[in-house]
Amino acid sequence: MRTLLLTSLPLFVFACSDTGLKHVSDYGGVYESSITGRVCDPDTNQWMEGATVYTHIVSDAGELIGTVESVTDGEGYYHLTDLRDGLIYTVYVQFGSTVLDQYDVDLTEGGEIIVPDPTCGGSVSGDVAVVTGDFDDMAAVLQQVGIESFTIIDGRDTAGLVEFLGSEENLTPYSTVYFAGGHIEEDVIYDTDGSDTNGDVSNVRAAIRGYVTNGGKVVASDWSYDVVEQVWPDKVEFLNDDSVPNAAQLGVPMNVNADIPDAGLSAAVGESTIQVDFDLDAWPVVESVASDVTVLEKGDITWEFGLETTNETNKALSLTFTAGDGTVVLTAWRMASNADGKGGKVVRYLVNDL
16 A cells, blocks of 8 residues: 555544543543545545545543544545544544545454545446556556556567457457557557568557447557557647657656646646646657647647757647547656646546546
């Protein structure tokens, strides 16, 4: 489990007596138990930041001793500490003036209790597949947003990749296929030297296109942009010649203060701007998009070719479009380096809601 950043705030109530204030310790018992859990926003199906989680400590006689509370972090975690052993606690989840949830946690045996995560998966349904790559860790990202079960396809195995991607029948069982940047593309997505004598590349492109047309979803990040460029060449104009693999990968490492023009993503993040981290030595630059493509994030970027540096404004950093009954999502940035804090809200939206 990841390290929790929350510090619980024990708000202990003191009881008055004829001899003065009575401290918690005067009630006896051991105060070494804790409860850790997670809160899901019931409206957005995303991990909820800023919810107040609290519980009451009572004496053996049923007298209120105190209240312990915690505020959830960016990944929805809370941590209630310094609880009295031997009790069954009612945990309350509140946001603003609204109590969202309450449940009992048994600490009659004491100890550190971790409450199982609630279901918080947005609209993701069915099995998903991850084509692994050298530059993005989509498996870790999916786990971080609450998707624990997925099929791994080795993106460094050319034969296996061609076999999987070359048949729409293989893709159809999956609701989403994720392409992590850095998988093999030569003789899979494109053929630059004429070595594809079996027609594998055309089969792969046709199968991916058919899979999305019939309702599938493709999510591609950073260097896997070639999947989008080669399968749907009329949707996005990338920097330089679109027929040349990797030609658009000229963006420089930088942090971009991006605008969020898409209303759905802006609502999910709770703001109209966000910082995007481009941490690779090079990343694909989008020049323009077709009229039916939705730009999710845009910002001012810099790219370099040789000794020449070019600055451009309002360039798409992430985007989505429909093709038939399906959906394609592209990020020019690595999801693994943008999956925390507000960036995590963006990733969850792209994964769960589009």
